Amino acid sequence: MRRENLNYIIGLITFLGACSGDETIDGFTNQEWAEIAKLSPLGDPPPDPTNRVANDPGAAALGQMLFFEKELSGPVTFDATPGEGALGVTGDIGRYACTSCHDPAHNFVDVRSNPVATSLGTGGWLGHNALTLVNAVYYDWTGWWGFVDTLWGHSLIGVEAGIAANGDRLRTAHLLYAKYRTQYNAVFDPDLDPALDPAAVDAARFPASGKPKAPMAPDGDWEMMAPADQALIVQIFVNTSKACNAYLRKLVKKQAPFDRYVAGETTAISSKAKEGLKLFIGKAACIKCHEGPFFSDQKFHNTGVPQEGLHVSTMDTGRDLGIILVKGPLREWSSAGANSDDTSASKVDALVADPKDMGAFRTQGLRNVAGTAPYMHTGQFADLREVIKLYNEGGKKTGFVGVVDDLIKPLNLTDPEIDALVAFLETLTGEPLPAELLTDTSVP
Ligand code: HEC
Ligand code: HEC
Known part of the structure; x- marks a missing residue:
């Protein structure tokens, strides 16, 4: 009819x-x-008014790059039993990307962890089934518990959580400077601080890795940084997640x-x-x-x-x-x-x-x-x-x-x-x- x-x-x-x-x-x-x-x-x-770049094509393109980027993750701290799908052993760095648990070839769910009911990350088992990211943009609250109401917030929690990717905001800022500087600067103001270049005279302002009170981070020097520099790094970290969010908005x-x-x-x-x-x-x-x-x-x-x-x-x-x-x-x-x-x-x-x-x-x-x-x-x-x-x-x-x-x-x-x-x-x-x-x- x-x-x-x-x-x-x-x-x-x-x-x-x-x-x-x-x-x-x-x-x-x-x-x-x-x-x-x-x-x-x-x-x-x-619409997502909490994210200024939610519909920015440059942000979405950067978000996609980062979604596949293993170097966002920090050291593995847990040794799984062989056969459980771990991507590294204690001390390995840069092994987990978002795609490790949200596989684009499988509707953005985890097909790697074994058993696949819950997901295995840098620090052990997450205890929940990995959610698909297809249409995730329609939810009012994210995750099974609804522990935030922003996709960008959820993404950065995933990066820093010791159990998931064990990355951190300083590592993220350095990674952006080294590999995605052009893309980042095209979307966000201010440009990435040149002191993020390890060869810069004032490179010591930004240690290689660190997040607030993170005893597990081997060189987590967050608390020693100047407050203004901490604010700069938080801004970069939030922007990175907002770019990720712009990409996730397209998975509809x-x-x-x-x-x-x-x-x-x-x-x-x-x-x-x-x-x-x-x-x-x-x-x-x-x-x-x-x-x-x-x-x-x-x-x-x-x-x-x-x-x-x-x-x-x-x-x-x-x-x-x-x-x-x-x-x-x-x-x-x-x-x-x-x-x-x-x-x-x-x-x-x-x-x-x-x-x-x-x-x-x-x-x-x-x-x-x-x-x-x-x-x-x-x-x-x-x-x-x-x-x-x-x-x-x-x-x-x-x-x-x-x-x-x-x-x-x-x-x-x-x-x-x-x-x-x-x-x-x-x-x-x-x-x-x-x-x-x-x-x-x-x-x-
Ligand atoms: C180690 C596995 C793992 C990694 C790595 C991982 N995730 Fe997840 N993700 C999960 C699990 C498990 C859930 C469900 C969490 C919960 O609600 O308890 C989830 C949930 C989410 C959600 C919420 C979806 C919804 O329907 O509310 C978003 C958004 C998300 N992840 C984005 C990301 C991004 C972006 C990255 C990379 C920066 C990432 N994840 C890395 C396992 C992972
Ligand atoms: C009282 C509200 C309620 C009713 C009624 C209900 N559901 Fe659900 N449904 C939920 C909730 C809440 C979840 C998540 C539960 C959990 O994981 O603990 C869910 C999960 C699901 C899932 C799993 C989705 C996933 O991504 O894992 C399916 C499939 C589903 N429901 C189908 C149905 C069908 C079919 C019916 C009718 C027979 C139904 N639901 C009735 C609230 C409900």
């Missing part, structure tokens, strides 16, 4: 809807169509078969998938949390996922900890902090923790979900069927902190109904990203 025809019929039925509730189009009632229409299309990413996949279906192409998805769609908005009630064109309410819920798996902590307080972090030590990297280019719309300071935040995790957007296994913050489910089986049980009763959300109840789905839901989720995969966004452009 052509789009105009379908729209015409939806309009007609809505008009007649008051007197008869029985009309159906392609098996859906008009009430159901009203729900379905809210799920498509996905609009452009929201929108047009999926489901969108073509809603736009009127009745054959764009299978009849099995349509059955799944009916369940998604009806009996299975997935839409209660996975709502809107991004398929996420942008909230946090306890869905009864047990803390199970080899490198998963036995206790994870989820969003409760996220709120403590974003209002405390990570506030400086959030929309509310001094590094944000616009604090006016920030929701950080108004956050108040609720008992429901205990063991709650971010509602994942479900677009492209068929390509981002394994699933949940623990990465414990290898396929979508397993995820739906957990929902079908109404979540587990024990093995996690907090209380399961009221919206999670046993669903009494039959096996064919579970298959239909999987078939529906598979129709949410968008067109592939342009190859140039997946290319390693880092300077050798």
